[in-house]
Amino acid sequence: MARTQGSHSEITGPRIRAAALKLFAAHGYAAVSMRQIAREVGLQAGALYNYTPDKQDLLFSLMKAHMDELLSACASHVTSGDATTRLKNFVDFHIQFHMGRADEIFIAYMELRNLSPENFETIEALRRAYEDTLGAILEAGLAEGVFDVPDPKVTTRALIAMLTGITTWYRPDGYLSPADVSEIYWNMTRKAVGV
Amino acid sequence: MARTQGSHSEITGPRIRAAALKLFAAHGYAAVSMRQIAREVGLQAGALYNYTPDKQDLLFSLMKAHMDELLSACASHVTSGDATTRLKNFVDFHIQFHMGRADEIFIAYMELRNLSPENFETIEALRRAYEDTLGAILEAGLAEGVFDVPDPKVTTRALIAMLTGITTWYRPDGYLSPADVSEIYWNMTRKAVGV
């Protein structure tokens, strides 16, 4: 046997990425083998190398794609308005974006240490860019004189940690709708920055 | 060669645990081999099995010890007083306790998925117990009528995520002292619960 019936790169490629994402999130990058990923897709391990140069790059490209999507989606949702409006937009966006992407978030935060130094630097820069959009909102609120924030950098990290924590406990079949969660977290955020 | 000079279980045991803690935190449980841990301590891999039945138990006992210490220290620091006082005590305690234990915190949150199901349940129960101490404080504040918290369970998770996030960015050689951090986070917490 060699090439199998109905094999197409435009189908197999995404299936490999989806399987890798799921398995990395469930068991961790180091604990998942290329053979496991291949089995999940119904291939032999060697076939994966038609789609990725190596395992490291598979992880990196998943993380990079996630961060790129995050940044561009953020840029289009959190645009103009006064600082308070933009803060609310940011909170709503962050929650909505993260809620449906538990696996991606898990990997983006947990597997940083399994990236090669250069790859780490790339992802880290994107993460900082995302943090900076919130940081800029807090600075703007300070300039407008509406926020009460002693240290915008620290507050940024505190808020992002708080908001991202949602992914660790939220379940769609729980008693809270996404809108409920958004409201609770927006109120905490709002009060924390003194609005 | 066999037994080496100055070899003592009361010395080697803690050294193995310290090495495992450091390496697990740096590279992840799955990515660290028993041979790496042994090399760090200056032993052969086989010698580790005088101190742990297997690798899984080494991880579990590190996490268990951390959680036990956390709970007992918390119980002795956050005792009596009104809800606001206990909340401040909790925040101060959490920050102070977590600041010097970056490796332990990292493992306790990141390596849960590498625990066997029974071990996971044990650690998870301890984590819930810790969360419940904060939850009880929020409930007490509600009962006293001093906190403005719509959902104590969600607020608990939000606050703990926010506070624990400190370990991901705080560096002792930075521009902020532990007291500075405590003050910033206490103010955010205080305002978030409406005091």
Place this chain on the structure above:
DNA sequence: TCTTGCCCTGAACACCCGTTCAGTTACAAA
């Protein structure tokens, strides 16, 4: 219909894994 090349298999490469154990040595108690 024939040919080109993409997609995949299956075997192999060299190496690392957790764990076990017979054997050896340093030390403490008698």
Place this chain on the structure above:
DNA sequence: TTTGTAACTGAACGGGTGTTCAGGGCAAGA
């Protein structure tokens, strides 16, 4: 000084690792 045992070595076990590659089957274009 002798003896018992705790502490450790070094080799071995079966199996898994990421990755490469020659070769073969399938589908699309000429």
